[in-house]
Amino acid sequence: MARYKLLMSNEAEEFVSDGSVDSKGRPSVRAKSGGWRACSIIIGYELVEKLALYGVLANLMVYLTTKMHEGTGMGILTLTVSLKSLKPLECPSNEGCEKASFMQLGIFYFALYLLALGTGGTRPNLPTFGADQFDDFHPEEKMHKNSFFNWWFFVVFFGGLLGQTFIVYVQDNISWGVSYGSITGFLLIAYVVFMTGSPFYRYKAVTGSPLQRVGKVIVRMIQNWKIHVPTDASCLHEVDSKAYLSQGRYPITSTKNLRFLDKAAFLNSRHSNPCSVTDVEETKQVIRVLPIWLTVIFPSTIVAQSFTLFIKQAMTMDRHMGSNFEIPSGSIGVFYQIPMLLIIPIYVRLLIPLFRRFTGNPRGITILQRIGVGIILQGFAMVAAVLTEIVRLDVIQRHGIADDKDAVVPISFLILLPQLAIMGIAEAMVEVGKLEFFYDQAPESMRSLGSAMYAASGGIGSFLTGAILTLVTRVTGRHGHKSWVLNNLNASRLDYFYALLVVLNIINYAVFLTMSWSYTYKREPSEALGKDSSKATLLVDNSGQNDEGIQI
Incomplete structure (x- = not known):
């Protein structure tokens, strides 16, 4: 042992x-x-x-x-x-x-x-x-x-x-x-x-399936549904904190939010194996981030536009830089990546210390505030895309090339730089914030689940990109009308489609803002263990001797 x-x-x-x-x-x-x-x-x-x-x-x-x-x-x-x-x-x-x-x-x-x-x-x-x-x-x-x-x-x-x-x-x-x-x-x-x-490398101890613990809490809560929610924490089952430390987990005291879940830890229930308070609180932490998770899916849909329609726009335009060099279509994303690379050191080295002076937050601003700034910038990027597309379509009409899908629009692709640059900065704010949020706010023993939620939001967002595009194409092409998005971009109305995304972004931001105002951040692990936790460590001795150590 x-x-x-x-x-x-x-x-x-x-x-x-x-x-x-x-x-x-x-x-x-x-x-x-x-x-x-x-x-x-x-x-x-x-x-x-x-x-x-x-x-x-x-x-x-x-x-x-x-x-x-x-x-x-x-x-x-x-x-x-x-x-x-x-x-x-x-x-x-x-x-x-x-x-x-x-x-x-x-x-x-x-x-x-x-x-x-x-x-x-x-x-x-x-x-x-x-x-x-x-x-x-x-x-x-x-x-x-x-x-x-x-x-x-x-x-x-x-x-x-x-x-x-x-x-x-x-x-x-x-x-x-x-x-x-x-x-x-x-x-x-x-x-x-x-x-x-x-x-x-440092490795975390394997603590079993986090979804299994969450599932057990939900089942026990349903089984005890008719029981009145206990107001006294002494009525709730909890194990010694050292048992959690031996598993690389941290004990969490009972909180007042989502109190109906406390029924899963009720000691006097007819079930002999109640959940612990920490298991219940970890489940609460997972449930609390779900509304935020739903509101950060759409920003991934906006980001996906830079890999689809923005690139296709550039392919219809003059991509020459100088008389002899033409930017490959696959390299248009460079003008999207460079702003992302530049904003991160600026944010870390300059903006975080500046914000920290006023907020006292080690991160400068909260994680959700960072995501919110990114969502706002995404809206500005799409507004810039609307204005750019209006200019592109005007050039197309003046040259009479709307029906020629292979015609190169006599306008430099550099006109796309504002929307590409703003979108790049926005993604740096949103994507870093999303990953940090789901990692930080997931229970310590479920952080891979938090990262999976981040990845899932991006995957679903990319899927929604195609779904929204298909839906808009079908709806706007009904009754003999010309669809907004065609294979021939010179005859399309991407400005209408981008404007729709601006409206959807505003609606999503309003929901995100509401969820953010009501969100309560979880405590740091060190708070759960008290003031001496910064000096405490758990040592494993494989000698198998039995004294004051904790057996597992």
């Missing part, structure tokens, strides 16, 4: 105070694990992964139309772009081309789905794992943790920038096989480096 001791003061300074262990299950030594050293390896892997992801996405539409002739999976995807048998015959004119066979399409989409599956496994877990390298109970590490997600997204955006420049250049000027082969090689190297960092 493992033996746990709670040591105090200088004796415990060598070890972390949050119950983290090393790769062999021993208590993590602060000087030899975690911190930015471990995070640099995790972030390095994320950089390569995002380079691969954005390198694929940037020119995916181009590859589908010009190579497949259609309106970690990287290994298979590399084969599909390299082997002649896995793609149709070359067709330089892109007219009357042979369609991809069923087998060729099947392998291609299998590779994409495999890539998506791998991304789905790393996206919610890597940022959580990175943030877990910092100790909540150590003041200096806590400050580093507060800025971690900013630098995490800085690397994500930088990876996207490399993918949309370097990888796209190789695709356009050398070959698709070389570009995807390079990405596959980078991923293999990054994986090896990531695994070699195992001795330096």
